[in-house]
Amino acid sequence: MGAAQSTQSVAGEQAGAQASGQTASLPSALVICGPSGVGKGTLIKRLMESSDKFGFSCSHTTREARKGEEHGKHYWFTSVEKFEAGINAGKFLEHARVHHHFYGTSVKAVEDVAAAGRSCILDIDVQGARQVRKSHLRAVFVFIAPPSMEELERRLRGRNTESTEQVEARLANAKAEIASIQESELYDYILCNDNLDFAFQQLTNIAQRALAGQTGNGVGSTAVTLAQDSATQDRPATEEEPLIKSDAASVPEPSPSDAPGQRAPEVTAEASVQDTQTSAASAGEAAHGRQHPSMDRWRGKVALVTGASSGIGWAVCEALAGAGLRVVAVARRRDRLEALQQALVAQGVPIADFLPIVCDITKEAEVVALPRIIVKRWPEAGIDVLVNNAGLGRDNAALCSGSTASWVEMVSTNVLGLCMATREAVQDMKRRGEYGHIINVSSMAGHRIANAAQGGAFYSATKHAVKCLTEGLRQEARAGKLPLRVTELSPGQVN
Numbered sequence: 001m002g003a004a005q006s007t008q009s010v011a012g013e014q015a016g017a018q019a020s021g022q023t024a025s026l027p028s029a030l031v032i033c034g035p036s037g038v039g040k041g042t043l044i045k046r047l048m049e050s051s052d053k054f055g056f057s058c059s060h061t062t063r064e065a066r067k068g069e070e071h072g073k074h075y076w077f078t079s080v081e082k083f084e085a086g087i088n089a090g091k092f093l094e095h096a097r098v099h100h101h102f103y104g105t106s107v108k109a110v111e112d113v114a115a116a117g118r119s120c121i122l123d124i125d126v127q128g129a130r131q132v133r134k135s136h137l138r139a140v141f142v143f144i145a146p147p148s149m150e151e152l153e154r155r156l157r158g159r160n161t162e163s164t165e166q167v168e169a170r171l172a173n174a175k176a177e178i179a180s181i182q183e184s185e186l187y188d189y190i191l192c193n194d195n196l197d198f199a200f201q202q203l204t205n206i207a208q209r210a211l212a213g214q215t216g217n218g219v220g221s222t223a224v225t226l227a228q229d230s231a232t233q234d235r236p237a238t239e240e241e242p243l244i245k246s247d248a249a250s251v252p253e254p255s256p257s258d259a260p261g262q263r264a265p266e267v268t269a270e271a272s273v274q275d276t277q278t279s280a281a282s283a284g285e286a287a288h289g290r291q292h293p294s295m296d297r298w299r300g301k302v303a304l305v306t307g308a309s310s311g312i313g314w315a316v317c318e319a320l321a322g323a324g325l326r327v328v329a330v331a332r333r334r335d336r337l338e339a340l341q342q343a344l345v346a347q348g349v350p351i352a353d354f355l356p357i358v359c360d361i362t363k364e365a366e367v368v369a370l371p372r373i374i375v376k377r378w379p380e381a382g383i384d385v386l387v388n389n390a391g392l393g394r395d396n397a398a399l400c401s402g403s404t405a406s407w408v409e410m411v412s413t414n415v416l417g418l419c420m421a422t423r424e425a426v427q428d429m430k431r432r433g434e435y436g437h438i439i440n441v442s443s444m445a446g447h448r449i450a451n452a453a454q455g456g457a458f459y460s461a462t463k464h465a466v467k468c469l470t471e472g473l474r475q476e477a478r479a480g481k482l483p484l485r486v487t488e489l490s491p492g493q494v495n
């Protein structure tokens with residue numbers, strides 16, 4: 001097995017080199033992955049029918065042909081012995097055992113498509129995708145995700161091509177396959193095949209990009225889950241740790257409730273919402289299982305939430321995802337984002353509708369990268385809703401004796417981070433010609449000076465700034481005739 005595997009990887013490299021030698025001047029190949037029954041074949045068929053620029057890489061398999069499948073068109077059906085001989089002869093670019101059978105892409109299959117001047121489409125499993133990623137074949141990798149496991153099962157059973165045991169095996173494998181979207185740098189895009197027409201439109205756009213020679217939307221390979229752009233990848237590992245000082249280490253992600261010494265009984269009933277409408281309030285209701293009908297028009301829209309790893313930010317993510325929005329959760333701590341993802345999936349949120357991004361909103365390059373990462377996941381989309389929630393309070397901030405570092409940290413996060421995120425979101429909306437909603441999470445401390453005697457004035461000042469910035473944004477938008485909705489939320493203390 002070990003020998004076979006090393007042969008396989010060497011063969012893969014060689015095959016990739018050969019293939020890339022021939023395809024160097026050709027558009028990128030398109031690698032389509034996803035669990036059995038998700039609709040890969042259906043989407044690929046439509047893509048091939050819509051354009052003659054693609055050619056299907058006909059794989060070898062040791063499984064039985066299904067009714068209607070043609071040898072040499074859908075698969076090269078072969079025996080285990082012949083397949084193993086092919087592996088040993090280095091004939092495969094990649095191969096894997098899937099659902100108890102061998103599947104593999106031969107070098108020749110890829111060469112044949114290239115020789116016809118076409119861009120190659122590979123319908124392969126996750127193991128194969130990993131191998132191709134390591135090969136020299138230039139490719140765009142797309143994972144097709146199901147809207148839910150229930151729907152996947154419905155499609156698999158509805159297709160009526162497998163026995164009950166085969167369906168069970170495919171469903172069991174599906175979980176691990178879906179988990180592979182966590183792998184950094186494996187996929188360039190994740191599509192949710194919920195509505196077939198919409199998924200096809202998205203795939204077509206991606207395919208056009210691939211034909212134009214772009215991989216991964218032109219920004220290189222990034223992880224799709226816990227995505228990072230090059231700017232964040234360059235950051236030293238230590239900076240991925242929370243910047244919260246040890247005195248606040250038990251406090252999770254910065255949030256409005258982090259205000260120093262803010263122990264006054266500011267209950268949420270005190271919270272004020274300054275807005276012409278109450279979308280965010282409705283979202284809050286959804287978090288408690290009461291989905292408000294007025295949220296329907298936001299379904300499918302993209303909401304970016306900063307400070308998403310705890311408290312209000314976490315709850316807002318749950319609420320918005322529960323209401324059918326696609327949620328981009330931004331925070332510094334990877335483990336908390338992973339926990340949020342798990343919580344959302346457990347609540348039935350399609351994994352493809354959630355994009356966690358490790359990002360420090362005080363770092364301009366990371367904030368500027370956010371729209372690029374989002375469009376990579378959802379090519380048609382952009383930021384429709386921005387919830388500027390990240391904010392922190394620091395002890396040691398008294399005006400007579402406090403530390404400059406505390407003040408800088410508060411201004412950087414509560415004010416500058418909010419401004420940079422707002423600017424990038426508005427520019428992204430402008431680019432698409434579609435304006436949405438900016439929601440700034442301020443605090444009751446933005447309406448009065450909270451706990452000044454305990455050094456709370458500076459924090460209050462930053463929240464007063466948020467109030468001022470919210471109104472300023474509203475006036476700027478009105479002057480520029482931008483149909484942008486601007487909201488300020490002022491929660492009291494939350495736990």
Ligand SMILES: Nc1nc2c(ncn2[C@@H]2O[C@H](COP(=O)(O)OP(=O)(O)O)[C@@H](O)[C@H]2O)c(=O)[nH]1
Binds near residue numbers: 098123
């Ligand atoms: N690694 C690899 N996987 C393949 C290849 N051809 C097909 N597969 C994958 O094998 C799995 C089973 O394919 P198939 O038997 O056609 O069943 P279906 O996906 O349920 O229609 C799917 O995940 C395919 O993407 C190949 O050449 N290499």
Ligand SMILES: Nc1ncnc2c1ncn2[C@@H]1O[C@H](COP(=O)(O)OP(=O)(O)O)[C@@H](O)[C@H]1O
Binds near residue numbers: 041194
């Ligand atoms: N968006 C969709 N909504 C409903 N059914 C779908 C959708 N996409 C595909 N299907 C159906 O699901 C079944 C599985 O699709 P198929 O293309 O065979 O999946 P795969 O190639 O990924 O195994 C087929 O019966 C197909 O018609």
